[in-house]
Amino acid sequence: MLSRRGLIGGAAMLASAGAISGRAQAAAIPEAPMMDKAAMQPPLVPTSGPDYQPVVTLNGWTLPWRMNGEWKEFHLVAEPVVREFSEGMKVNLWGYNGQAPGPTIEAVEGDKVRIFVTNKLPEHTTVHWHGLILPNGMDGVGGLTQPHIKPGKTFVYEFVLTKSGTFMYHPHSDEMVQMAMGMMGMFIVHPRDPAFRRVDRDFVFVMSTYKIDPGTYLPQVNEMTDFNMWTWNSRVFPGIDPLPVRLNDRVRIRIGNLTMTNHPIHLHGHNFHVTGTDGGWVPETAYWPETTTDVPVGAVRSIDFVADNPGDWAFHCHKSHHTMNAMGHEVRNLIGVSRKDLAAAVNALAPDAMVMGHTGMAMGDMEMPAPDNTLPMMTGTGQFGPIEMGGMFTTVKIREGLKPGDYGDPGPYRHPPGTVAYEFKGEPPRPTQQKTDAPSSAPARAVKPNANTRHNH
Numbered sequence: 084m085l086s087r088r089g090l091i092g093g094a095a096m097l098a099s100a101g102a103i104s105g106r107a108q109a110a111a112i113p114e115a116p117m118m119d120k121a122a123m124q125p126p127l128v129p130t131s132g133p134d135y136q137p138v139v140t141l142n143g144w145t146l147p148w149r150m151n152g153e154w155k156e157f158h159l160v161a162e163p164v165v166r167e168f169s170e171g172m173k174v175n176l177w178g179y180n181g182q183a184p185g186p187t188i189e190a191v192e193g194d195k196v197r198i199f200v201t202n203k204l205p206e207h208t209t210v211h212w213h214g215l216i217l218p219n220g221m222d223g224v225g226g227l228t229q230p231h232i233k234p235g236k237t238f239v240y241e242f243v244l245t246k247s248g249t250f251m252y253h254p255h256s257d258e259m260v261q262m263a264m265g266m267m268g269m270f271i272v273h274p275r276d277p278a279f280r281r282v283d284r285d286f287v288f289v290m291s292t293y294k295i296d297p298g299t300y301l302p303q304v305n306e307m308t309d310f311n312m313w314t315w316n317s318r319v320f321p322g323i324d325p326l327p328v329r330l331n332d333r334v335r336i337r338i339g340n341l342t343m344t345n346h347p348i349h350l351h352g353h354n355f356h357v358t359g360t361d362g363g364w365v366p367e368t369a370y371w372p373e374t375t376t377d378v379p380v381g382a383v384r385s386i387d388f389v390a391d392n393p394g395d396w397a398f399h400c401h402k403s404h405h406t407m408n409a410m411g412h413e414v415r416n417l418i419g420v421s422r423k424d425l426a427a428a429v430n431a432l433a434p435d436a437m438v439m440g441h442t443g444m445a446m447g448d449m450e451m452p453a454p455d456n457t458l459p460m461m462t463g464t465g466q467f468g469p470i471e472m473g474g475m476f477t478t479v480k481i482r483e484g485l486k487p488g489d490y491g492d493p494g495p496y497r498h499p500p501g502t503v504a505y506e507f508k509g510e511p512p513r514p515t516q517q518k519t520d521a522p523s524s525a526p527a528r529a530v531k532p533n534a535n536t537r538h539n540h
């Protein structure tokens with residue numbers, strides 16, 4: 084172990100850090116790495132200390148660190164950023180080190196971590212380490228456990244990671260505004276025993292929501308309930324990375340929720356167990372099989388499964404409004420209403436307007452003019468046509484023969500012949516009818532026929 088001191092974890096950009104030693108350097112602030120891309124960055128494979136399978140952050144990255152004596156040092160910079168939600172929409176947020184959410188912090192149970200936080204925001208901030216067990220004065224609650232960090236100042240947090248698991252970080256200082264502006268990130272602590280519940284692929288993201296009026300660039304931070312951008316790592320479909328997985332890999336997905344509502348997260352084609360929360364690991368005796376797990380507000384769920392079913396599997400929030408991008412929430416339900424007269428009246432006033440909704444609202448083939456910086460409500464294209472999704476939706480792409488460490492998009496799944504739902508071209512068989520000559524005492528007869536009830540007798 085001693086010989087490894089001064090080495091660094093994974094990061095080429097900190098290659099000179101190996102030379103850092105001695106008290107004079109101990110006071111120096113480590114370089115703050117910046118990220119200018121919203122695409123998934125390769126995991127930081129540990130090059131010193133205990134072995135672990137590093138996480139991959141959807142549309143994100145892991146914060147490089149340096150060793151300084153026994154301390155693992157990180158540097159977060161809180162600052163205004165521009166985040167691309169998906170191609171065609173950029174949003175002015177507050178985040179850390181060039182992006183929102185901030186980079187994932189990754190360390191090992193038992194590590195001593197020293198985290199420098201520099202405030203480049205126009206107002207004060209703090210960082211709270213959600214779920215971690217630490218001394219009260221390191222908990223980051225402005226006013227309660229420490230002074231707020233004023234603009235231009237740097238504070239230092241030092242604590243020992245006493246347990247492994249999936250945690251989060253976010254401000255506890257003008258919290259409503261700063262979280263509504265996107266300030267958050269994930270904090271992964273790997274078990275000291277590299278074999279403990281080890282998986283082959285380990286993904287992580289945090290959910291956040293925004294109210295951003297079409298054509299604008301800034302979230303409305305006072306909104307309490309009526310959000311219109313439902314994001315994973317401040318990205319929306321089709322801007323959310325797919326999760327590439329090798330067939331039969333053991334997979335973990337860690338999901339944090341820092342939105343204002345719960346999200347039932349659903350995976351197609353597999354069963355999973357909830358194996359951890361922000362409180363720690365769930366004992367195996369408490370597992371039950373699921374295909375959807377609700378992630379409550381201010382909580383983490385990590386799910387584990389064996390990817391034994393190849394294909395492109397939808398993975399999404401099951402609140403269907405959360406798999407849409409911005410839309411008007413006051414639209415009336417017009418299903419079944421004739422639009423002929425309405426269309427004539429509307430088009431006299433607005434020739435470009437589209438009267439829709441009388442047969443449903445599928446929009447796959449339509450293109451409506453939209454304000455700048457505004458995404459279609461439902462969008463994305465797959466190999467069979469429009470996917471008609473937005474918001475919290477992506478795919479787990481399970482393939483044979485992916486190389487370990489290869490997180491590139493393998494493209495659309497090639498289905499074996501005869502395994503895709505197909506159009507029936509013949510005469511459909513008559514559906515079997517339920518007999519209606521039931522005895523007169525049957526409840527069906529007891530209902531009085533009226534305009535809404537059809538009887539076949």
Ligand SMILES: [Cu+2]
Pocket residue numbers: 313345346347400401402405475
């Ligand atoms: Cu949701």
